[in-house]
Amino acid sequence: MRRFVFILTLLQFSLGQAAQIQVNTKGMVCGFCAQGIKKKFSSEEAVQSVDVSLEKQLVTLNIKSSQDLSDERIAELIREAGFKPGKIKR
Protein backbone atom coordinates (compact mmCIF):
# COMPACT_ATOMS: atom_id res chain seq x y z
CA MET A 1 0.00 0.00 0.00
CA ARG A 2 2.81 2.41 0.95
CA ARG A 3 4.58 1.63 -2.34
CA PHE A 4 1.35 2.29 -4.25
CA VAL A 5 0.92 5.72 -2.58
CA PHE A 6 4.55 6.56 -3.38
CA ILE A 7 4.14 5.63 -7.07
CA LEU A 8 0.88 7.58 -7.24
CA THR A 9 2.56 10.65 -5.73
CA LEU A 10 5.42 10.41 -8.24
CA LEU A 11 2.95 10.05 -11.07
CA GLN A 12 0.96 13.07 -9.93
CA PHE A 13 4.19 15.08 -9.61
CA SER A 14 5.34 14.21 -13.12
CA LEU A 15 1.90 14.87 -14.64
CA GLY A 16 1.62 18.20 -12.85
CA GLN A 17 5.00 19.51 -14.08
CA ALA A 18 4.72 22.36 -16.57
CA ALA A 19 6.96 21.95 -19.61
CA GLN A 20 9.47 24.64 -20.39
CA ILE A 21 10.42 25.85 -23.87
CA GLN A 22 13.30 28.21 -24.57
CA VAL A 23 13.35 30.29 -27.74
CA ASN A 24 16.34 32.26 -28.98
CA THR A 25 14.95 35.53 -30.27
CA LYS A 26 16.84 38.08 -32.32
CA GLY A 27 16.10 41.80 -32.15
CA MET A 28 14.97 42.11 -28.52
CA VAL A 29 16.73 45.20 -27.20
CA CYS A 30 14.40 47.03 -24.84
CA GLY A 31 11.60 46.77 -22.32
CA PHE A 32 8.97 47.49 -24.95
CA CYS A 33 10.27 44.55 -27.01
CA ALA A 34 9.98 42.25 -24.02
CA GLN A 35 6.52 43.58 -23.21
CA GLY A 36 5.36 42.87 -26.77
CA ILE A 37 6.62 39.27 -26.57
CA LYS A 38 5.05 38.68 -23.16
CA LYS A 39 1.72 40.05 -24.32
CA LYS A 40 1.78 37.93 -27.47
CA PHE A 41 2.39 34.65 -25.66
CA SER A 42 0.23 35.40 -22.62
CA SER A 43 -2.86 35.32 -24.81
CA GLU A 44 -2.09 31.71 -25.83
CA GLU A 45 -4.21 29.14 -23.97
CA ALA A 46 -1.31 26.71 -23.50
CA VAL A 47 1.07 29.25 -21.96
CA GLN A 48 1.21 29.52 -18.19
CA SER A 49 3.87 32.22 -17.95
CA VAL A 50 6.54 33.95 -20.02
CA ASP A 51 9.99 35.10 -18.98
CA VAL A 52 12.24 37.27 -21.13
CA SER A 53 15.98 37.71 -20.83
CA LEU A 54 17.33 40.59 -22.90
CA GLU A 55 20.89 39.63 -21.96
CA LYS A 56 20.55 36.07 -23.26
CA GLN A 57 18.13 37.03 -26.08
CA LEU A 58 15.94 34.26 -24.73
CA VAL A 59 12.19 33.83 -24.29
CA THR A 60 11.22 31.11 -21.80
CA LEU A 61 7.71 29.72 -22.07
CA ASN A 62 6.22 27.74 -19.21
CA ILE A 63 3.57 25.51 -20.75
CA LYS A 64 0.55 24.27 -18.82
CA SER A 65 0.58 20.56 -18.00
CA SER A 66 -1.06 18.36 -20.63
CA GLN A 67 -0.88 21.19 -23.19
CA ASP A 68 1.62 22.02 -25.91
CA LEU A 69 2.63 24.72 -28.34
CA SER A 70 4.16 23.70 -31.65
CA ASP A 71 7.48 25.08 -32.90
CA GLU A 72 5.68 26.52 -35.93
CA ARG A 73 3.20 28.40 -33.73
CA ILE A 74 6.00 29.70 -31.49
CA ALA A 75 7.97 30.97 -34.50
CA GLU A 76 4.83 32.56 -35.92
CA LEU A 77 4.11 34.43 -32.66
CA ILE A 78 7.71 35.67 -32.40
CA ARG A 79 7.52 36.99 -35.97
CA GLU A 80 4.11 38.62 -35.31
CA ALA A 81 5.64 40.39 -32.31
CA GLY A 82 8.26 41.83 -34.67
CA PHE A 83 11.31 39.66 -33.97
CA LYS A 84 13.25 36.83 -35.54
CA PRO A 85 12.91 33.36 -34.02
CA GLY A 86 16.03 31.26 -33.59
CA LYS A 87 16.66 27.89 -31.99
CA ILE A 88 13.77 26.36 -30.02
CA LYS A 89 14.85 24.13 -27.14
CA ARG A 90 12.46 21.80 -25.30
Place this chain on the structure above:
Amino acid sequence: MSYIAPQVNVLLKRWNGDGYQSNIYFMGGVGLMKYRDYQHSSILSEIDADAESRRCFASTKLQSMLTGIGSNYVHVQSRLGFAPYKAEFNEVSTWFMVQHDFNSLLEKKEILTPLIRFYYENYLFEAGRSLEGDWMLNFMVHI
Protein backbone atom coordinates in the same frame (compact mmCIF):
# COMPACT_ATOMS: atom_id res chain seq x y z
CA MET B 1 2.00 75.19 -34.87
CA SER B 2 -0.49 72.36 -34.45
CA TYR B 3 -1.64 69.56 -36.70
CA ILE B 4 -4.72 67.34 -36.54
CA ALA B 5 -5.10 64.37 -38.89
CA PRO B 6 -5.62 60.63 -39.05
CA GLN B 7 -2.31 59.00 -39.92
CA VAL B 8 -1.22 55.69 -41.38
CA ASN B 9 1.95 54.11 -40.13
CA VAL B 10 3.61 51.41 -42.25
CA LEU B 11 6.69 49.40 -41.40
CA LEU B 12 8.70 49.27 -44.63
CA LYS B 13 11.62 47.17 -43.46
CA ARG B 14 12.93 45.65 -40.24
CA TRP B 15 16.27 44.03 -39.46
CA ASN B 16 16.54 41.80 -36.40
CA GLY B 17 20.02 40.71 -35.42
CA ASP B 18 22.02 39.48 -32.46
CA GLY B 19 21.44 42.28 -29.99
CA TYR B 20 20.12 44.90 -32.37
CA GLN B 21 17.05 45.95 -34.28
CA SER B 22 16.62 48.58 -36.98
CA ASN B 23 13.52 49.78 -38.76
CA ILE B 24 12.29 52.01 -41.55
CA TYR B 25 8.74 53.37 -41.32
CA PHE B 26 6.55 55.50 -43.51
CA MET B 27 3.84 57.71 -42.08
CA GLY B 28 1.30 59.74 -43.96
CA GLY B 29 -1.85 61.70 -43.27
CA VAL B 30 -4.25 64.30 -44.55
CA GLY B 31 -5.57 66.85 -42.10
CA LEU B 32 -5.60 70.37 -40.77
CA MET B 33 -2.57 72.46 -39.89
CA LYS B 34 -2.81 75.57 -37.75
CA TYR B 35 0.10 77.98 -37.74
CA ARG B 36 -0.24 81.44 -36.18
CA ASP B 37 -3.58 82.75 -37.55
CA TYR B 38 -3.72 80.40 -40.52
CA GLN B 39 -5.58 77.13 -40.71
CA HIS B 40 -5.51 75.01 -43.82
CA SER B 41 -5.78 71.48 -45.15
CA SER B 42 -2.43 69.74 -45.43
CA ILE B 43 -0.69 66.56 -46.46
CA LEU B 44 1.88 65.14 -44.09
CA SER B 45 4.44 62.52 -45.05
CA GLU B 46 7.24 61.16 -42.95
CA ILE B 47 10.05 58.63 -43.20
CA ASP B 48 11.53 57.31 -39.93
CA ALA B 49 14.65 55.19 -39.54
CA ASP B 50 16.10 53.87 -36.31
CA ALA B 51 18.75 51.45 -35.11
CA GLU B 52 19.04 50.28 -31.54
CA SER B 53 21.05 47.93 -29.40
CA ARG B 54 21.02 47.70 -25.61
CA ARG B 55 23.82 50.28 -25.45
CA CYS B 56 23.40 52.53 -28.49
CA PHE B 57 20.53 54.28 -30.19
CA ALA B 58 20.26 56.32 -33.38
CA SER B 59 17.21 57.60 -35.20
CA THR B 60 16.26 60.12 -37.80
CA LYS B 61 12.98 61.23 -39.28
CA LEU B 62 12.23 63.39 -42.26
CA GLN B 63 8.82 65.01 -42.17
CA SER B 64 7.36 67.22 -44.85
CA MET B 65 4.05 69.01 -44.94
CA LEU B 66 2.35 70.47 -47.97
CA THR B 67 -0.39 73.02 -47.39
CA GLY B 68 -2.52 75.17 -49.64
CA ILE B 69 -1.31 78.46 -48.13
CA GLY B 70 2.34 78.20 -48.95
CA SER B 71 3.53 77.44 -45.44
CA ASN B 72 5.07 74.12 -46.47
CA TYR B 73 7.80 72.86 -44.24
CA VAL B 74 10.45 70.23 -43.77
CA HIS B 75 11.28 68.94 -40.31
CA VAL B 76 14.29 66.70 -39.74
CA GLN B 77 14.73 65.25 -36.27
CA SER B 78 17.70 63.08 -35.32
CA ARG B 79 18.68 61.43 -32.09
CA LEU B 80 21.80 59.79 -30.79
CA GLY B 81 21.93 58.02 -27.46
CA PHE B 82 23.81 55.64 -25.27
CA ALA B 83 22.98 53.59 -22.20
CA PRO B 84 25.64 53.56 -19.48
CA TYR B 85 24.67 50.00 -18.50
CA LYS B 86 22.65 47.13 -19.96
CA ALA B 87 19.36 46.74 -18.14
CA GLU B 88 17.09 43.74 -18.02
CA PHE B 89 13.35 43.93 -18.70
CA ASN B 90 12.50 44.23 -14.98
CA GLU B 91 15.19 46.84 -14.28
CA VAL B 92 15.22 50.57 -14.93
CA SER B 93 17.05 51.32 -18.17
CA THR B 94 18.70 54.74 -18.46
CA TRP B 95 19.63 56.52 -21.67
CA PHE B 96 21.48 59.75 -22.31
CA MET B 97 20.50 61.29 -25.62
CA VAL B 98 20.86 64.35 -27.74
CA GLN B 99 18.16 65.45 -30.16
CA HIS B 100 18.71 67.75 -33.12
CA ASP B 101 15.76 69.41 -34.83
CA PHE B 102 15.70 71.34 -38.06
CA ASN B 103 12.42 72.96 -39.04
CA SER B 104 12.30 75.15 -42.13
CA LEU B 105 9.15 76.95 -40.98
CA LEU B 106 10.24 78.12 -37.55
CA GLU B 107 12.25 81.27 -36.88
CA LYS B 108 14.73 79.29 -34.83
CA LYS B 109 15.44 76.63 -37.44
CA GLU B 110 17.84 74.44 -35.48
CA ILE B 111 17.35 73.24 -31.91
CA LEU B 112 19.64 70.99 -29.89
CA THR B 113 18.13 69.19 -26.90
CA PRO B 114 20.06 66.96 -24.49
CA LEU B 115 17.69 64.57 -22.76
CA ILE B 116 17.50 61.63 -20.42
CA ARG B 117 15.24 58.64 -21.00
CA PHE B 118 14.11 55.95 -18.57
CA TYR B 119 12.49 52.64 -19.45
CA TYR B 120 10.87 50.40 -16.89
CA GLU B 121 8.95 47.38 -18.15
CA ASN B 122 6.26 48.95 -20.35
CA TYR B 123 6.80 52.56 -19.21
CA LEU B 124 8.96 55.17 -20.89
CA PHE B 125 9.69 58.61 -19.51
CA GLU B 126 11.99 61.20 -20.98
CA ALA B 127 12.85 64.77 -20.12
CA GLY B 128 15.06 67.24 -21.89
CA ARG B 129 15.87 70.92 -22.06
CA SER B 130 16.99 72.61 -25.24
CA LEU B 131 20.01 74.87 -25.29
CA GLU B 132 17.50 77.75 -25.57
CA GLY B 133 15.87 76.65 -22.33
CA ASP B 134 12.68 74.99 -23.62
CA TRP B 135 11.60 71.88 -21.73
CA MET B 136 10.47 68.64 -23.33
CA LEU B 137 8.64 65.91 -21.42
CA ASN B 138 7.41 62.61 -22.87
CA PHE B 139 5.64 59.76 -21.14
CA MET B 140 4.57 56.57 -22.89
CA VAL B 141 2.88 53.35 -21.80
CA HIS B 142 3.16 50.28 -24.03
CA ILE B 143 -0.15 48.40 -23.74
